[in-house]
Amino acid sequence: MTTDKTPSPPPLRGRICLVAGATRGAGRAIAVQLGAAGATVYVTGRTTRAQVSEVGRTTETIEETAELVTAAGGEGVAVPTDHLDPERVRALVDRIDREHGRLDVLVNDVWGGEHLIGASFGKKTWEIPLDDGLRMLELGVRTHLVTSHTALPLLTRHPGGLVVEVTDGTTEYNATRYRENLFYDLAKNAPVRMAFGLAKELADSGGTAVSVSPGWLRSEQMLEAFGVTEATWRDALEKTPDFGVSESPV
Template sequence: MTTENTTENADDKPLAGRIALVAGATRGAGRAIAVQLGTAGATVYVTGRTTRDRVSEVGRGTETIEETAELVTAAGGEGVAVPTDHLEEDQVRALVERIDRERGRLDVLVNDVWGGEHLIGSSFGKKTWDIGLADGLRMLELGVKTHLITSHTALPLLTRHPGGLVVEVTDGTTAYNGTRFRENLFYDLAKNAPIRMAFGLAKELADSAGTAVSVSPGWLRSEQMLAGFGVTEENWREATDKVPDFAVSESPVYVGRAVAALAADPDRARWNGQSLDSGRLAREYGFTDADGSRPDAWGFLLAKETDPDTDPADYR
């Protein structure tokens, strides 16, 4: 193999030889992140509760972790599906032990576990005491406790080698969430906690030259979101007839490319502890969404607060 070809392959597969765990990769952002890490050449362990034999409480059997793993492999990486409930410590421990046994290292941990969409529709805008306590606490279990269990269990392996990356996936950035109440107290806590987790882990990973960040997609056209609007990825713009602001939405590919770009950046430590979003990272790294656009949903929402006539087309 010539030097020229070696360089070319390295450019095409900057994450070749890297081991990643995407916790919560059944669908949406998690699936797209896993696939884009695979596109960059990584071996990606993908986890979730919905398999071809079992459907989680989310109630969607149309997407499975096995399918995600196959998509990772088809993209050029190696996908490994491991059914895991990240609220079950024994299952998470077995997962990490398997990665250690099979690979001996972990370079990228993406905490994307959520699965609480079925709990939020009837709770948005309600007072804390008007929300069923079981539902509210379940949001915190799914969006916070899962992340803590996974980090607590996986970080000893990740820190074994210097330079590891931890990505806490959430909804919103410090700039947006910091002065705004996100729908209800339980949801607000669930989506702000990962931002603080990344901030804290950034301090704790310093000894191993690790980097921790939180990353938020914008208005994400996940499978569930598209179904809620009654559209598909192919005709999603039809939904803007009812909700014009949906024009600033983005496909899951966008945040997937954001995380892959971070993972491949040898200078990513400059982001340590920060709250990032797909639009900002697109401007930094030069990638686009699948359709060639560059949405900035959070910029649009901030601008609209001061100018209600802000055109979403100006933020694509």
């Protein structure tokens, strides 16, 4: 009696994914896990080894994310992209179409507004600089709309496409809690509704959309904000006990 021990191929081998906003945090972790499942993953963002975005961080780049995807077993492809610029997004989608002729998974994880929210938490709408508030909506809502509008014709070319809208807070959680200020609240609730609407529209092509809230993450920025590392993160619990429910995105 012989036993076939030939390993099964990775479940996403041959699948083409786009993680929009994969520089750090949840986006990076999602991209790496897609790579671990064998997928080809296009990772995008504004921070590269040659250029820093308005977030102002130099320690995480899309090139590094792509390397992590490849190391996990997939193929990582870094494409610098400002998802507020329709032409840049169109060039990205055209490249994916040209190189593979399909898109199976779109993850909308673009945000990059952390530098705007700290000083605005707990303030009334009219106390927040209007430009800052509108920028939150551009980064957290408009980017998702531009990307979906541009990428979905390719994703719907083949049945079974999936759109993942990443946000902060589940429907149940956000339904009873005001998310710090009106602009931030809108930015974090909108992706839930986007997923609902896109699921309706994708049904005819055999696709679907879901909204995902990773929860309180010990992302690179969060660890830095608390002055701890992944090895010492529990040192922050004395000052902020709620941090105890946080999880590493890695």
